[in-house]
Amino acid sequence: MSTVTRIDQYLIAQLQAHGVGHVFGVPGDFVLQFMDTLTKSSLRLVNTCDEQGAGFAADAYARVRGLGAVCVTYGVGGLKLCNTAAEAFAERSPVIVISGAPGVAERARHPLIHHKVRDFDTQKKVFEQLTVASAVLDDADTALGEIDRVFAAALRYKRPVYLELPRDMLAVRTRHHHVSSAAPQVSDAATLSAALAEAVALFNAAEQPVLLVGEEVHRFSLQQAVLDLVEHANVPVAATILGKSVIDEDHPAYMGIYQGGMGREEVRAYVESSDCVVMLGMMMTDVNLGVFTARLDRTRCINAVSEKLSIGHHVYEDVLFADFVHGLASAELRPRELAGHPASQPAPAYEIGDPRCRITVERLFQRLDRFLSEDTCVIADPGDALFGAANLTVHQSTAFLSPAYYASLGFAVPAALGVQLAAPHLRPLVLVGDGAFQMTGLELSTVARYGLNPIVMVLNNGGYVTERYILDGTFNDILPWRYHRLPQVLGAGRGFVVETEGELDAALAAVEGYVEGFSLIEVMLDKMDASPGLKRLAAGLAAAR
């Protein structure tokens, strides 16, 4: 074969081949030509207001779809993505960051081209810190292989990667035929067998085994394998807050969220008294471990994550996470009786009270629990939107998204864009604090532009309530916007403001029937009103400083 390929077309083909249908971005002169080619392909370019919005949207898209992409210009575009790339790195979301750049020839001719910071490779060096692989496609002989290598790293590690496109390289054709290649990763078979044998022995000997599942089950698409494992062995299962909804929360084996001393006491007691805790894909973070109040004795733990497998004090190398989970799910495990474990505790059923009652955080989340349907995807911004949402019962596997570890405020609204384009059958319910909304909430403009219809609840308590519980000062206050009037600025969507339980009911009824655009419900809350989860966590964080 003698087919030769343009670099830009090969990149677009690789995005398509890996399930990417939408690329988020903001144009700029160094990326205009690539965007032009992109819009003429079957990929859809989604233009956000600011690069930050594109970065968050691509991260959310990657979490739902398995791969995401964001495309911006050099310097003034790329460097606005540092924080969202860092989030994707920290929480394992495979995002391809594509940056246009000055051409190879013009770099040699002129040292001071606009948008340049220090050296032409400054942006590349920055992204080396924030990604698992990076490349500048400045050589036609290696460019296609470099694209393969960078894509493979994103998919293997579920983390962001960086590709820089000098604008004079886009239309360059490679001299040789290139076959897309990514060496498949395999486990060492003997080590895998040994690890599974020890795990099965421990599990079968245990009196009270328990499963603890985290976000990597989601990232590596192992939800079904975990469900098989749960049903096959009849073992009770808890999720971490980062892993919330990797298992259907209505399942009888599901106990709820485990979060050390910050979570429900029955779940903590059951997990920590287990003689075999099988931890699958959970990060040992302060938030997951209830500010390190978790007591998980290593000698009783099987701990499998994508980068490590340990059973008691034994570490097994060269075992892929997915192979271990699949192996365990199909191993000969002693089935148990599902009894004695704490049942999942949904929020108390919401009883309609006096409609004139002022709404509180507690009642808001009880009401929302009733509002969730099979088609709802809950997207919670960090802060009390997340802590309150932790107790919602989500009715689908993987219908809950939140950056619960990296905790970057402002994720949720642009994430709704990513979620609904990645999974059009889902209607996002966005829960976001007013402080976070002031960062990125205007991406509702993009939501409107692309005809999406998320429901956005702005929890308006006049500032950063989590921080008020840690250390208060005027710096925790913000200007009180009239959030519900934003539809008048955007010329799209519907706004509601609710202060009472009756008004909340009415607004929720109205938004259920309004599917033509986004709905924004501004919920007026007292300044110090907060969920019990927030109060516990903030006390823990305050003590930890």
Add this chain to the structure above:
Amino acid sequence: MSTVTRIDQYLIAQLQAHGVGHVFGVPGDFVLQFMDTLTKSSLRLVNTCDEQGAGFAADAYARVRGLGAVCVTYGVGGLKLCNTAAEAFAERSPVIVISGAPGVAERARHPLIHHKVRDFDTQKKVFEQLTVASAVLDDADTALGEIDRVFAAALRYKRPVYLELPRDMLAVRTRHHHVSSAAPQVSDAATLSAALAEAVALFNAAEQPVLLVGEEVHRFSLQQAVLDLVEHANVPVAATILGKSVIDEDHPAYMGIYQGGMGREEVRAYVESSDCVVMLGMMMTDVNLGVFTARLDRTRCINAVSEKLSIGHHVYEDVLFADFVHGLASAELRPRELAGHPASQPAPAYEIGDPRCRITVERLFQRLDRFLSEDTCVIADPGDALFGAANLTVHQSTAFLSPAYYASLGFAVPAALGVQLAAPHLRPLVLVGDGAFQMTGLELSTVARYGLNPIVMVLNNGGYVTERYILDGTFNDILPWRYHRLPQVLGAGRGFVVETEGELDAALAAVEGYVEGFSLIEVMLDKMDASPGLKRLAAGLAAAR
């Protein structure tokens, strides 16, 4: 003396000692304690909606005041400042980036604390690429010396620096008395003399010497020295677009902006036919040089910038920029007759026409030229806001701000915050395109919160017009907001929408009398309407790709 000092208090004292009165930032748990201490000092903490806004505001503040500071939390705060730090680096603006961080002790105890990306020093490594000095204050014995070193670098190079504050180090007292020290930089006296002698000889022998001044004259506060030089030798002077307004534009020796083939032909012809071009503090960028159409023969140039001095083919080392400029201003230069040089060409006087005429870009800038007063500071966002504004006559030295080289959209609105807090006697006139406004325009919230009253003109042409002239596509369009309705969302300010010349007149008259808050004037423009400067530059940029 046995005084010992807390690290946080020493840092605050150094900010105060160097003229900083305001610190811009967004709170987060790792920086709450420092913010608390800050608000109890005489420094004023200014809370923006998003970190990006704080970064742009601090950059503008630094350009006006000589030093700026921005203070944020770890990871989710710091990494949102990469782009604004890069802008400050590229355009020489001394900004102290202060980031809170996990404590030294907790870093050792726990590997996965929220907001962490890869390693605890990842953020530091990123900022090493974007600053001229950086330090993590994790050692009481060296912390105060490190603060001195980092401040000195910011002030010497007029570029950003990075300080990271582990939260358990703030209240640590140093064991020894520390005297603030910064070794003064001095020129090598003999080299300075030799350089001045050659420069004076060239200047005096020249038939038609000319001065070309850039942004470093502003950064190094050399406006008066340059004015002395101009008046002492009666030499005509042009500014680069980045250096616009470093010299009073009403001055009889002032010719206007020099921008190679992209600027006014008379200025280009005069400068390029000069037999002695004295270039002071100008960067040789594509925008300054009219996409490299400038023809400045090195053998006829004296080129002094902060990092280099060359006269013809001679390079002089160890000569400080300021010493050279002061030396030249007080040297024995042959005075000339001020005649024959092209006069500064203000926009044609604005004649009131038919008030029902639709407003155009050309007429808008003519009208604004008449509107500028002694107290106006023009802040132009990149794009046609800048290209159109290049011909405005600014009536004060250093009353024009624009990131004309790094060209990051969204600078202008948050910059207004920085300018008006740094120089309360100035009222900013913000010129911003609609695309850029959608990035950061909601920082009008912060403008309102702190009671400032800039006049913001949103040039509404439905998208990115500069890019339309380079390569057009749907990616250059944006959602049409009703910008003038934002005061209803913010509960502050006044909004106007103007389509005709009469409406523009009425709005400008109204905002002159309304000083209690910000004014937002939305100017409806045709999609392809653009200034002549934009059309010339875009054609140049399109050809350069």
